[in-house]
Amino acid sequence: MNEIRILSPTGVCGSGFLESSFEKALALRPHFIGCDAGSTDPGPSHLGTGEAAFPRAAVKRDLRLMLKGARRIGVPLLIGSAGTAGGDPHVEWFCDIVKEIAHEEALAFRLAVVHAQQDKTYLKKRLREGRIKPLDPAPPFEEATIDRSACIVGMMGAEPFMRALELGADVVVAGRASDCAIFAAMPVMRDFSEGIAWHAAKILECGAAAVVNRRTPDCMFAWVREDHFIVEAPDETLMCTPQSIASHSLYENADPFRLIESSGTLDLTESRYEQHGERAVKVSGSRFLPAPRYTVKLEGAEKAGYQSIVIGSVRDPFIIRQIDDWTGRLTERIHARVNQVYGETLKRADYVVHIRVYGKNGTMGPLEPVKEIRSHELCLIIEITAPTQEIASSIAGIVRHQGLHLPIPEWSGLITALACPYNPAHLDRGAVYRFNVNHVVEPDDPLEMFRTRWYAVEGALFEEIPE
Amino acid sequence: MTMLAELARLIRSKNAGPFELTFDVMFEDAARYERVKRSGALTREAVAQRYGLSPERVKFFYCDNALAVKATIPRPAVQGDLYDADGHGGQQYAPLMDIEIP
Numbered sequence: 001m002n003e004i005r006i007l008s009p010t011g012v013c014g015s016g017f018l019e020s021s022f023e024k025a026l027a028l029r030p031h032f033i034g035c036d037a038g039s040t041d042p043g044p045s046h047l048g049t050g051e052a053a054f055p056r057a058a059v060k061r062d063l064r065l066m067l068k069g070a071r072r073i074g075v076p077l078l079i080g081s082a083g084t085a086g087g088d089p090h091v092e093w094f095c096d097i098v099k100e101i102a103h104e105e106a107l108a109f110r111l112a113v114v115h116a117q118q119d120k121t122y123l124k125k126r127l128r129e130g131r132i133k134p135l136d137p138a139p140p141f142e143e144a145t146i147d148r149s150a151c152i153v154g155m156m157g158a159e160p161f162m163r164a165l166e167l168g169a170d171v172v173v174a175g176r177a178s179d180c181a182i183f184a185a186m187p188v189m190r191d192f193s194e195g196i197a198w199h200a201a202k203i204l205e206c207g208a209a210a211v212v213n214r215r216t217p218d219c220m221f222a223w224v225r226e227d228h229f230i231v232e233a234p235d236e237t238l239m240c241t242p243q244s245i246a247s248h249s250l251y252e253n254a255d256p257f258r259l260i261e262s263s264g265t266l267d268l269t270e271s272r273y274e275q276h277g278e279r280a281v282k283v284s285g286s287r288f289l290p291a292p293r294y295t296v297k298l299e300g301a302e303k304a305g306y307q308s309i310v311i312g313s314v315r316d317p318f319i320i321r322q323i324d325d326w327t328g329r330l331t332e333r334i335h336a337r338v339n340q341v342y343g344e345t346l347k348r349a350d351y352v353v354h355i356r357v358y359g360k361n362g363t364m365g366p367l368e369p370v371k372e373i374r375s376h377e378l379c380l381i382i383e384i385t386a387p388t389q390e391i392a393s394s395i396a397g398i399v400r401h402q403g404l405h406l407p408i409p410e411w412s413g414l415i416t417a418l419a420c421p422y423n424p425a426h427l428d429r430g431a432v433y434r435f436n437v438n439h440v441v442e443p444d445d446p447l448e449m450f451r452t453r454w455y456a457v458e459g460a461l462f463e464e465i466p467e
Numbered sequence: 468m469t470m471l472a473e474l475a476r477l478i479r480s481k482n483a484g485p486f487e488l489t490f491d492v493m494f495e496d497a498a499r500y501e502r503v504k505r506s507g508a509l510t511r512e513a514v515a516q517r518y519g520l521s522p523e524r525v526k527f528f529y530c531d532n533a534l535a536v537k538a539t540i541p542r543p544a545v546q547g548d549l550y551d552a553d554g555h556g557g558q559q560y561a562p563l564m565d566i567e568i569p
Contacts, residue, residue, distance in 0.1 A: 040482075040484060040485050040546070041482055041555060042554075043546060043547040043554050044485070044546070044547040044548075045547065135486075137486050137487070137541045137542075138486070139545070242532065243532070243533060243534055246530070246532040246533040247491075247493060247530075247533040247534075247535055249533070250489075250491045250493075250530065250533060250535055250537050251481070251491070252481050252482060252483055252484075252489070253483055253489065254483040254484070254487045254489055254526060254539040255526060255528070255539070256528055256530050256533070256535075256537050257528065257530075271532070273532055299485075304548065304549055352549055354549060354550065356552060362552060363552055363553060363558050363559075364552070364553075364558075364559060364561075364562075365543065365544075365550065365552055366543075367518060367519060367543055367559075367562075369517065369562050383549075385549055432549075433547070434545060434547060434548045434549070435485040435486075435545055435546060435547065435548070438484070438485070438486045
């Protein structure tokens with residue numbers, strides 16, 4: 001039967017999977033192994049600082065099994081969104097782990113490294129040409145945004161993976177990539193139905209997340225065929241049902257029926273889900289509508305400032321019953337003292353004082369529908385964001401002292417209003433970042449934003465080679 | 468009247484990218500799903516009202532084959548930005564739990 005068998009060891013490289021499931025899946029002879037290694041879900045700091053969200057040792061454990069397994073059965077290993085955010089520092093960090101494993105395990109392979117970090121001059125050119133378009137909702141995106149950004153990546157589609165496979169890559173380490181593109185590339189390249197290929201990819205990219213009873217991150221396996229695909233978890237205790245597979249298209253998606261990719265839209269409105277044997281599900285009817293214009297989604301992060309926080313709690317019911325007033329007065333006191341200390345050198349607009357009140361509306365802020373609280377204690381996180389760490393730390397010092405002794409009318413005499421569990425009372429958080437773009441680029445060619453470098457890897461040898 | 472939380476097997480919220488927040492209300496069986504769907508109590512307007520939005524800012528779906536109702540709203544603060552309090556968007560669903568289902 002004409003089919004492509006695909007193994008997805010886990011939803012994110014570094015989150016783990018059972019070695020027993022992985023071995024069972026290898027015995028099913030997959031045509032390739034794919035694994036997503038990133039997301040925006042851990043937040044903007046990873047894109048901003050270049051640091052990965054998962055520990056190096058955890059990524060190395062997963063990657064070692066995948067590399068050894070792929071080489072043992074002689075099939076490609078495709079990794080997307082290396083190092084969480086998929087920028088150049090993340091890809092470099094990830095490749096360093098690949099290099100170390102190859103050396104330790106004496107592995108030999110042809111490695112394609114696809115870069116997704118975007119050149120600022122290129123982006124400015126496309127912006128001037130009107131070929132960067134906002135999604136909804138989107139912050140403003142201007143040349144100044146590009147200049148301010150610590151890092152902007154493009155989310156690659158399936159094409160860079162296809163090209164690497166055509167040119168004989170054994171291992172592909174890609175920067176930021178559509179999670180689904182990792183898994184759709186080979187079936188689409190071999191002319192399988194795009195609707196079936198992309199839908200299978202959507203289920204696979206989260207590993208075993210689509211089973212009924214997932215206890216721990218684990219492997220998922222799919223058989224992609226002409227007009228359907230079958231999906232099953234290699235671990236015999238895990239079960240897929242039509243409902244569990246259909247439900248998976250809801251997770252972290254804005255629209256459960258239409259999933260937008262660079263080259264088109266996966267349309268699930270006509271998808272059919274049927275139980276296949278005891279633990280597998282057969283899916284058919286999914287369609288892929290090619291986009292009139294190829295687009296590449298951008299993700300960018302810029303520094304929002306440097307932060308220090310003070311954590312303190314309040315137990316006095318007199319303070320609790322007037323907490324909004326108290327925090328309002330505290331904020332004004334902080335501003336007044338900052339003005340005494342810094343004068344004209346630090347304006348009020350240059351720094352932010354934000355007080356989170358846990359026990360009241362810390363989780364939902366202004367959207368919290370419960371207005372009357374009955375908490376007998378409250379936790380305050382008083383957060384200072386400023387242009388330098390030194391200023392943020394200094395203001396946090398002011399916060400501690402002002403907060404401790406801010407009076408209330410019920411008591412006369414000097415009070416101590418905040419219980420501080422940590423000493424020093426403030427914590428420096430370093431640079432903090434924000435996402436600053438939700439736009440797409442219209443390139444001339446799906447490959448133009450993603451350059452690939454090739455390496456010959458053989459044990460300790462790691463040598464760049466021509467394409 | 469029954470609370471939505473008593474009929475659903477799972478009510479959850481999560482980021483749908485850094486700029487949107489999505490809610491899934493999932494049911495164990497078709498009977499409970501259909502009861503909620505037909506009740507007219509869990510609607511685009513009901514979600515909009517609970518999150519202080521106009522209804523056209525809410526994407527709203529009935530997903531029959533998943534036995535689920537889904538809504539997506541613009542994130543109140545962009546994920547990870549200064550005033551965001553929930554980086555993964557995971558604890559924003561509580562206002563949906565006590566929707567009364569006839």
